Amino acid sequence: MPIKTDDEYCLNFAANVRYLIALSGKQQREISADLGISPTTLNNYLVGRNLPKFSVMQEIASYFHVNVEDLVRPLVGGDVLFNERLTADEMSMLKAYRAASPSDRNAALRFLRYSTEVPQKPTPGQQLNAALQKVRSKRSGGDE
Numbered sequence: 001m002p003i004k005t006d007d008e009y010c011l012n013f014a015a016n017v018r019y020l021i022a023l024s025g026k027q028q029r030e031i032s033a034d035l036g037i038s039p040t041t042l043n044n045y046l047v048g049r050n051l052p053k054f055s056v057m058q059e060i061a062s063y064f065h066v067n068v069e070d071l072v073r074p075l076v077g078g079d080v081l082f083n084e085r086l087t088a089d090e091m092s093m094l095k096a097y098r099a100a101s102p103s104d105r106n107a108a109l110r111f112l113r114y115s116t117e118v119p120q121k122p123t124p125g126q127q128l129n130a131a132l133q134k135v136r137s138k139r140s141g142g143d144e
Contacts, residue, residue: 005024007048007073008074009051010046010048010049010050010051012071012073012074013045013051013057014046014048014072014073015048016070016071016072016073017045017060017064017071018046020064020066021046022096023091023094023095023098024064024095024099025095025099028042028043028046031063034063035056035060035063035107037056041140045076054068057071057072064098091111105118116125
């Protein structure tokens, strides 16, 4: 596998951050102000002219709730940061999630986790152990 040059990282970083900005629905000026960097500096990152210091990459990754590795990873399957294309509904959900307050995000995650949980049936071994514990408990007089 060839070693990545800084140019390749710059281009991957630029494409990924442009994608995240588009996904966020925010303006570049707003994001540069939020990050405490000048609009010119952000633009230089977005056109692949400069690659930020690692500490700035960490701030940008944190801002968009991704890993630094995701920012420099090459495009996969024509989409950035994802191994598959997202549907319009999935993109809409992701935009809404990223725009939500932390408490609303937590509520959404709890809902999704709860709604997708499948009740697990005990395995035959677990059923046997439970039955044996019941029998032992009855024999020792603990369950009357």
